[in-house]
Amino acid sequence: MFKKYFLQALVSGILAALAASIYDRIYFFATEADFSQVLSVTRIISLCFLFCFAAAFLDWFLVLKLKRKGEVIFNFLFSIASFALIIIPISVSLPLDIKFPELFPGLAVPMVFFPAISWYTVVPLFRKDPVGKTQ
């Protein structure tokens, strides 16, 4: 059963990492602000996979224990966690040699939503008939 969650984490992780890496480059060319010292491409990709695999484990565990309710609770938790993560890029103090720290939230805040967006984008590929079950 965990296999489909693993695959979903893998696919959504790839999507999130790709989207975040593209956004990182676009943001750099638009602002000329270089935050690679604290948010390198490697770190971005690693974090995307980390969140997606953590989500997969949590989803699997909740569904295993709570069946249908587990999926609902997971959706709420993943959304709430994504919103809560906004506080990190807003409150973090960057190394003093990094210029334009005021532009860092503009880069990192949207990124905290990429794992969740990617996860929910690929949900239909890994559920038999999520819509049908509710009808």
Next chain:
Amino acid sequence: MAVSAFTAFQSSGLKIGGDYSVKFDGGDPSGEFKGLKGTINFDPANLATSNFDVSIDVATINTGNGMKNTHAVSDKWLDAAKYPVIKFTSKSIAKTAAGYEAKGVLDMHGVQKEITLPFTFVNNVFKGGFEVNRMDYQINTAEPKHGGSVFKIDITVPVTK
């Protein structure tokens, strides 16, 4: 090394090197200032004629966080628009066992207070540090527990003739 610097360096009207640092640490926030300028006259052999008259630009504060930087220069905190510089003017400089100490007036946020700034001078680099309590300078006294109250200031200033 300190002795050689002491004996070799006898000058006044020193230029501040570009790689100086004025750092503050109050836990959260901590950071640094730029915009150090002013007059440094220092002659280890003639401390009576030595003096510091230096300032830093409040608007250059950098905590590493854009939001905190904006708050720091606002009228709630340092009020950079009304008090654009923090200034130290020495009144006397004396030799101590560890190096030197400058007594003078720190002018910050419209409040002038006498402070003692212990420092060393080795290889044409001044290094010193002291503590300031923002409450003494009427900085956001309404929120004494918001961020740090006592800030440790560390200053490193390389100089050239």
